[in-house]
Amino acid sequence: MRTRLIVAFIVVALLAAVATAWVINLIVPWYPWLGHLIPEPQPLVHLLYSRSRPVPHHRGLPPVNAPTPPAALAFCLAAGGVLLAAIAGLAFAASRRVLLPVRRLARAAERMSDGDLTVRIEPQGRDELARLVTTFNAMAAALEDKVSELQRMEARARQFAGDVSHELRTPLTAMTAVTDVLGENESMTGDAAAAARLVRQETFHLNRLVDDLIEISRFDAGTAQLMTDETEIATAIGSCLRARGWENVHTSAPAGLSVGLDRRRFDVIVANLVGNALRHGGPPVTVTAGLQPDGQGSQQLAVAVRDHGPGLPPAAIPRVFDRFYKADTARTRSAGSGLGLAIAWENARLHGGHIDAGNHPDGGAVFTAILPANSRRPAGPAAEAAPARR
Amino acid sequence: MATVLLVEDDPGARQGLELALRRLGYGVHPAASGEAALDGVREVTVDVVVLDVMLPGLDGFEVCRRLRRDSDVPVIMLTARGDDFDIVGGLEAGADDYVVKPVEPRVLDARIRAVLRRLAPAAAPAETHGELVIDRNALIVRRAGREVSLTPTEFRLLLVLSGSPRQVFSREQLLDLVWEHGYLGDSRLVDACVQRLRAKIEMDTSEPRYIQTVRGFGYRFGPV
Numbered sequence: 001m002r003t004r005l006i007v008a009f010i011v012v013a014l015l016a017a018v019a020t021a022w023v024i025n026l027i028v029p030w031y032p033w034l035g036h037l038i039p040e041p042q043p044l045v046h047l048l049y050s051r052s053r054p055v056p057h058h059r060g061l062p063p064v065n066a067p068t069p070p071a072a073l074a075f076c077l078a079a080g081g082v083l084l085a086a087i088a089g090l091a092f093a094a095s096r097r098v099l100l101p102v103r104r105l106a107r108a109a110e111r112m113s114d115g116d117l118t119v120r121i122e123p124q125g126r127d128e129l130a131r132l133v134t135t136f137n138a139m140a141a142a143l144e145d146k147v148s149e150l151q152r153m154e155a156r157a158r159q160f161a162g163d164v165s166h167e168l169r170t171p172l173t174a175m176t177a178v179t180d181v182l183g184e185n186e187s188m189t190g191d192a193a194a195a196a197r198l199v200r201q202e203t204f205h206l207n208r209l210v211d212d213l214i215e216i217s218r219f220d221a222g223t224a225q226l227m228t229d230e231t232e233i234a235t236a237i238g239s240c241l242r243a244r245g246w247e248n249v250h251t252s253a254p255a256g257l258s259v260g261l262d263r264r265r266f267d268v269i270v271a272n273l274v275g276n277a278l279r280h281g282g283p284p285v286t287v288t289a290g291l292q293p294d295g296q297g298s299q300q301l302a303v304a305v306r307d308h309g310p311g312l313p314p315a316a317i318p319r320v321f322d323r324f325y326k327a328d329t330a331r332t333r334s335a336g337s338g339l340g341l342a343i344a345w346e347n348a349r350l351h352g353g354h355i356d357a358g359n360h361p362d363g364g365a366v367f368t369a370i371l372p373a374n375s376r377r378p379a380g381p382a383a384e385a386a387p388a389r390r
Numbered sequence: 391m392a393t394v395l396l397v398e399d400d401p402g403a404r405q406g407l408e409l410a411l412r413r414l415g416y417g418v419h420p421a422a423s424g425e426a427a428l429d430g431v432r433e434v435t436v437d438v439v440v441l442d443v444m445l446p447g448l449d450g451f452e453v454c455r456r457l458r459r460d461s462d463v464p465v466i467m468l469t470a471r472g473d474d475f476d477i478v479g480g481l482e483a484g485a486d487d488y489v490v491k492p493v494e495p496r497v498l499d500a501r502i503r504a505v506l507r508r509l510a511p512a513a514a515p516a517e518t519h520g521e522l523v524i525d526r527n528a529l530i531v532r533r534a535g536r537e538v539s540l541t542p543t544e545f546r547l548l549l550v551l552s553g554s555p556r557q558v559f560s561r562e563q564l565l566d567l568v569w570e571h572g573y574l575g576d577s578r579l580v581d582a583c584v585q586r587l588r589a590k591i592e593m594d595t596s597e598p599r600y601i602q603t604v605r606g607f608g609y610r611f612g613p614v
Contacts, residue, residue: 169470169491174406176492181413207492227577230606243573264574 005098009091010084017083101129105136117144162217168210172203179203205337212339215268216323219346226350231261233289233301240270241287249274253289259301259373265347266371272344273305273355273367279336280327281307281365291373300353301373306366311359320357321345344369392437392506393417397427397453398468399445403491407440410495416502424448428456431463438502441485442468443476454483462541464505468493481582486543487569488579504570505543517552520614522591522600524552533591543568544587547580551601551611560608584609 104121111119119140123133182188182196218224234253241249270287277285285307294300312320316327324338341355344367348355353371360366394416398404401422408418419434421427424445430436439457443450454465467480467488480488486505489498516525523532531538531548540548546568551559559567565575568583584603588595602610 166470170400170403172492173470174400174402174492177403177406177410177495180495181409184413210492229577239573267574 005095006088006091009094010087013087013091014084098129101133105133108136108140112140112143117147158217158220161213162221165210165213165217168206169214172207172210175203176207209337209339212337212343215343216339216346219343219350224346224350226262226265228260228262230258231263231266233257233259233303236261236263236266237270237287237289237303240267241274244271244275246274246278248283249278249285249287251287251289253287254291257289257291259371261301261351261371262347265350269344269347269355269369270303270305272340273303273369275336276340276367277305277307277365280309282309284308294370294372299373301371302368303371304366304368306360306364308364311363312357312365317357317359321355341367391415391417392502393419393435394502395419395421395427395430395434395436395439397421397424397439397445397450398442399423400442403442407493407495407498411440411498414495414499424450424453427453431457431461436463438506439463439465440468440498440502441465442470443480444470451479451483454480454485458484462539464542466498466501466505477576478578478582481578484541484586486541486583488576500570507542507546507570519552519555519612520599521593522614524548531591538590540587540590543583544590547583547587548591548601551609555612555614556610558604558607558610564608580609 101121101124108119108121117140120137121133123130123137179196179200183200185196188196234251234255234257237251237253241247241251274285274287285305287303287305289301289303291299292302313327316325319325320327321341321344323342325341326338345355348369348371351371353369356366356368356370358366358368394411396404396407396411396418398407398420399422404420404422408420411418419430419436421430424447427439427441428448431439441450441453445453448456450467454467457463457465464486465484467476467485468491469476469480469488470491477488487501489501511529512526514526516523516527521534525531526549529545531540531545547564550564550567561577561580562575564580565571565577569575569579571579584601585595588598588601591600592598599614600611602612604610
């Protein structure tokens with residue numbers, strides 16, 4: 001760009017110089033020594049075929065100490081050189097004046113597309129470029145305002161969900177504390193007993209929902225933290241199932257396989273995947289864990305939870321991890337909070353992993369949690385564990 | 391049966407928890423604010439304090455810190471959030487354990503029982519480890535001849551660790567043995583209690599002699 005500008009500038013300047021000289025010569029005949037270089041002014045028609053004619057005598061000013069032709073030529077060349085250098089210098093300066101703001105504008109636009117909306121440019125002068133810069137600044141400011149307003153709105157919405165959940169905890173504390181009293185009261189019969197049972201059951205459900213909402217709002221707020229510990233996978237899965245009384249889940253994990261994980265979060269992942277399979281899939285439910293190459297020279301832990309039900313409808317597969325998503329729209333509510341798979345997914349993501357959802361070729365849905373494995377101890381041979389027992 | 395000082399500003403939650411605790415057989419002294427709680431411990435003898443974090447005026451952390459100045463009464467924090475900030479803040483203020491609202495009465499009962507569990511005196515001669523004398527019979531710990539005042543939880547932690555010198559205990563084992571937390575307890579309880587215990591028995595907490603960290607595994611007592 002710069003080179004082209006300079007060349008164009010020089011060409012235009014030279015043309016202008018030659019044209020000016022010629023026009024001046026038309027009006028006032030030039031110094032005689034220049035007559036060697038510039039044709040004598042005469043009507044254009046003559047000029048076209050009078051090239052070969054010897055230069056006639058000059059009119060106008062008589063020669064005064066006119067330099068000899070070779071000296072004149074050297075002088076002209078030197079003057080031309082100086083003129084050319086001056087023009088080039090001018091062109092350089094002028095191109096700088098044009099190019100510098102354009103370049104600054106380009107850099108600012110690059111920074112902006114990289115996400116820095118705070119970028120502004122100091123406008124210089126009052127020309128079109130300065131106006132462009134002012135417009136750019138106004139656009140950046142408007143964009144920054146809009147984006148930060150959207151961010152504030154989103155943060156408020158998320159904060160609100162978190163706050164509501166927290167607020168619900170205080171009344172729930174009172175309710176949870178006293179619903180046991182209702183359950184223990186044997187004097188209640190008939191409708192009263194049924195009502196008491198319902199209140200207990202729904203309080204339990206509400207507790208779970210609020211717990212899950214608070215858990216997910218922690219991910220949204222970015223306050224969820226990973227506390228990794230060396231975790232023996234077979235033991236962790238066994239404990240998770242035992243703690244929830246899930247006795248008919250068949251597990252298979254290599255004995256001695258130990259991976260650096262957040263134990264509580266791993267427990268949440270397994271519990272939510274197995275709980276989902278038990279509620280929505282068909283028995284038997286199996287959990288298979290093992291290491292596999294991650295394609296980048298390292299190992300990753302894969303924990304697959306499979307059921308033997310009808311499997312996931314294809315349309316549901318991309319959406320199963322959405323919050324409150326229900327594959328079966330006819331079912332109004334299940335025992336879960338509707339957040340279990342979303343929470344499992346967030347927990348996997350916090351580990352730097354993910355969860356795949358799909359169907360097994362032989363039927364049934366398969367959810368596979370893939371977590372980076374930072375294993376220190378080598379895995380032993382696979383030991384087929386019996387169904388978890390209390 | 392044990393007496394509980396229940397500090398909770400929300401009337402519903404306070405009444406509900408009081409009712410549940412009474413039915414479980416506890417004597418309950420309700421307090422609606424931190425100031426009332428501090429007055430309460432002066433006036434009546436309580437065995438355990440169940441303390442809400444979010445209180446008007448003095449908050450739960452401050453109440454816990456003031457309680458700790460002249461009392462070793464076990465404190466269980468009642469956090470509304472389960473947020474790390476609340477939990478860590480409560481443990482630093484000297485709480486023995488915490489429960490997350492809404493808490494089921496049987497869970498709160500189990501936690502109260504655990505912090506109150508009387509240490510059974512053991513018919514054993516006092517052990518001397520360096521400057522530390524642990525008398526399992528009289529349930530007294532002395533450092534350089536002076537008795538050290540420990541909360542029941544700190545005492546139990548010290549007894550468990552010093553019961554098997556040089557043996558490394560994982561945080562999970564300690565949670566099970568000292569706090570009686572089942573599966574998936576919060577290991578920060580152990581770390582916070584170790585910090586407090588070190589502050590009381592170690593000469594230099596940055597170079598602990600008695601309770602040593604075994605990085606990546608847990609803690610051990612000695613070798614002195």
